[in-house]
Amino acid sequence: MIPRRPPKSVSATDLLATLGRLTARAKAGAELQQARVELAEALQREMLPASLPALPGLRSAARYAPARHGLDIGGDWYDGFRLPEGALAFSIGDVQGHDVEAAAFMGQVRVGLRAVSTVVFDPGEMLSRANDVLLAMDCELFATCTLLRFDPDTWELETARAGHVPSVWATVDGRYGINEEEGGPPLGVDPGAGYAVTRRRLDQAGTLVLLTDGVVEGPSFPIDVGLARVARVVREAAGADPDEIAGEIMKVADSTGHADDAAVLVLSHDAAGPRTW
Secondary structure (H helix, E strand, O other), X not given: OOOOOOOOOOOHHHHHHHHHHHHHHHHHHHHHHHHHHHHHHHHHHHHOOOOOOOEOOEEEEEEEEOOOOOOOOOOEEEEEEEOOOOOEEEEEEEEOXXXXXXXXXXXXXXXXXXXHOOOOOOHHHHHHHHHHHHHHOOOOOOEEEEEEEEEOOOOEEEEEEEOOOOXXXXXXXXXXXXXXXXXXXXXXXXXXXXXXXXXXXXXXXXXXXXXXXXXXXXXXXXXXXXXXXXXXHHHHHOOOOHHHHHHHHHHHHXXXXXXXXXXXXXXXXXXXOOOOO
């Protein structure tokens, strides 16, 4: 039997030096991670629009909140812009993944949607074209999205969904619901994917809310409970100031203890006038 060698004696000075090196390395890693989080949050906020379009009878507002613990930042967005033929487009979405890469990809998705909107007007076709663009970029990330088009001449709303959280609606006469309309896969996943379009005329004044899963899902309760809470908020405030409604909905996000970004886009609208066609 070979006798064991006695352990090498380590002085207190050596232990302190090793501990110092490990502490410095951990601090550097933490500072790097914090720098990436701060950069992602800065990119996120800079890429979100400073204002949203509006028309007589249609008012819009949006809110964004980073992840509660500052780790999962960089994926959510909302947007609103005028289309060449005079209609308005609004979108909301969520990039898979987080950090700086997701924030940059989010910007590419927003730009892609705006670009294709100059040549096609149907929301389903817009999503399909944007999906092809993202796949051509050969990026490993993908994004969910809801895109809608509002026509001020017909007061018609057209909606297409790419694997995204359902929207919530309510009218001033007390009706409300969660839009579970047929959609398609997330953007950047399936080549040649198609996206069904839901059309409805806004015959009653009310409110439509687009949101990301960070608003309605978290450690405190699952997504179906969160959607029900948002629906209650929208039902009680249908047709009211959209900024106030957005603020109340973000309280739902706070109550989830959301570990993800949270974004909400609120449209409050008057009733459509009599048909002229």
